[in-house]
Amino acid sequence: GNSVTQMEGPVTLSEEAFLTINCTYTATGYPSLFWYVQYPGEGLQLLLKATKADDKGSNKGFEATYRKETTSFHLEKGSVQVSDSAVYFCALSDQGSGYSTLTFGKGTMLLVSP
């Protein structure tokens, strides 16, 4: 079956530090890959996505590249802000489910201090 593995948190950084949150996946076929973010007290929001190998998703300074050879989709940001403090979820959907259902990782909490 499908699965997503994320690095455990919390990840604690100072403002302006470089961020990497690792994500690897197991899936049949050719999945689409997503990063969702959950700010305190709010619902999940789509941060970025990539639908095929070597695609790079980007949004709000965050980037992730779909690496089929390493089955990875690591999230990066060059300079984090306090407002980026949230829980980040890596997820996939695949052809087997008609790209309908999402399989999520456990989430990684990011804490950014001033």
Place this chain on the structure above:
Amino acid sequence: DTGVSQDPRHKITKRGQNVTFRCDPISEHNRLYWYRQTLGQGPEFLTYFQNEAQLEKSRLLSDRFSAERPKGSFSTLEIQRTEQGDSAMYLCASSLAGLAKNEQFFGPGTRLTVL
């Protein structure tokens, strides 16, 4: 606000009681999904509808759980004879089938606490 809405936001109930949650999707979206999220875990898929048809159910959805989407718009999720293990955040999402590989938009969730 034209996003996904859920009601109630919080529900506290005693073990053995029945509860019902409601989800209103984005109005033009024809797919609606239910997920469950427990503390420290990512959301887990429960079921989804396309219009009024329930197309897939996870094995997580025991016989005590039932979901409906009678007119292809809002949906309800009912849990009968609640157990303490049902305590979780119940998330609803919606999407437009075929568009952007079914990009899903999530509501704020209903937090259920079973005492």
